[in-house]
Amino acid sequence: MNLKKSFISALIITITISLVGLFGIQVYWIKNSIELRDAQFRRSVKVSLAEVNRLLAYEEKLERLRQHEYGREIILQFDSLRTVLHPSSGQNVPAQNTRQNVNGKKVDARQDTQNGADHEKQIDEYFKEEQDAIQSVIQKSMRLEEYQSEEIARLFLDISMTHRGSNFLGTYGVNKIDSLLKTTLKEVGGISADFEFGIFDMYDIPQMIPARSEAYTSDLVSEGYKARLLPEDYINPSTYLHLWFPSQDSYLLKTLWPLLISSGLFLITIVLTFAYTIRTIVRQKKVSDIKNDFINNITHELKTPISTISLACEALEDPSMSAAPQKVSKFVKMIKDENKRLGVLVESVLRSAVLDRSEMGMSHDSINLHEIIEMAIRNIELQANRRGGKIEKSLGATTADIIGDKIHLTNVVFNLLDNAVKYSGETPKIKVRTYNTDSSIVVEISDNGIGIKKEDQKRIFEKLFRVPTGNIHNIKGFGLGLSYVKAIVEKHHGAVTVQSEFGKGSTFTIQLPFNYEL
16 A cells, blocks of 8 residues: 555644544543542531531530430430330230240240130230330420420520530540541541541630641641531530541542543553554555665666676677677676676575575584685775775784674675775775674774765664665665674674764674674
8 A cells, every 4th residue: 555645644643633632531531530529528528527516416415404404304204215115125015826924934825725814914914004104204294394484494594504614525525526527427428538627716726626636727727627516506605627638639539540540541552552553654654665666776777687688699699790709708798797696686685585584594603704804805895996995904803703604794794895885985995993892803894985864874774775875776786785784793693883974984883792602
């Protein structure tokens, strides 16, 4: 599929806009979730404080009743009524088919029919006792109502004065209030976060505060939740319960962690997948362009020797050629050279295919790298001399013996020297230098050529990549040489690097260990 740059750009822009929109929606949703959870938290705290206030008011009313003689009598009467209406185990009304004797033993009425009349009499007596208890409470309540009109003022005054003379909240205790808050927040509001609290007057002056909360007095007043205690008490000054959660924000975020983490993971996955997809598309586009360039190059390179061979064959078919043996020899040599050139082209393509399948075998020979370099220089030096150039060598490595594949390493050195001559200026000046490190030999091949731009230096070892030179055919090659060099060097557990300045030349460095294991 031939993808145009405009289509890829439009695709990238569209997906990027979609991702930004999705990210914005996620942020908006997370923000709303936090605000909603915060509102729920505040509502739960207010409901819990209302329940705490209700329970405290209930306890306060019971305390008032206990402090007054009429109140104590009412409590006792209701306790008696509760005992009668809800008797304890063993005092239930006898069942229809059983009765109880004075010792509390149950007797089966169907087996003792002679005592049936006694059983019915016992049931009647039981209900009569219950009715008498209820009637007694009602009569005492009626007697209490007879005094209501004349005693209501005194009762109200006595209760008020009694309450004013004692501090109910102080009597109830800070520990009980703390326990009541903790239980109510968890059971009513579903909140288990740590909290601080204190009781303040209407002027925000502390009246009762736990020791642990004293350091947070200002926070309780300025940032905490506030609820008036005992709102039905119209006589004593108002008191307020202040409640503050030091870790409210982190507590809310903690409750949202599963949603935040899952949302973040999904978003990161989408972004990484998008980035990988775009990277793959761009790389495929580049590979497609490089392959098209490669096909154009190799087509051009194949056509030239084929045409030359074809012309030479036609010339040899001329009958007059038999009288000119020198010309025949010339055309035959031409055919051999072009045939050899075709073999080199085919070998380069086959070598690339072998590298792709990782089928390249390596021999373990004891070789001298200086000998390989000397031989490669002799073969390449003629090309440099024809252009008025030269190759300088400084083989300073004291140890040049390594274990490796002689044929492949020869091809590596030959490729680098060939590239140095190809990409040099009109007068090539090539320098070859070697030296040793602790466990390896280093080979540097420098030229005074056109150099390589920084953006191209990262890609020159990629297969089929060729450094742009303006005219695509002015320098022969298919972009297979450096990828082959890199593969062979790495097979020997070595490394190859390049340093180049555009317009001034390049230096390729190979480092090979003395010993390696495939």
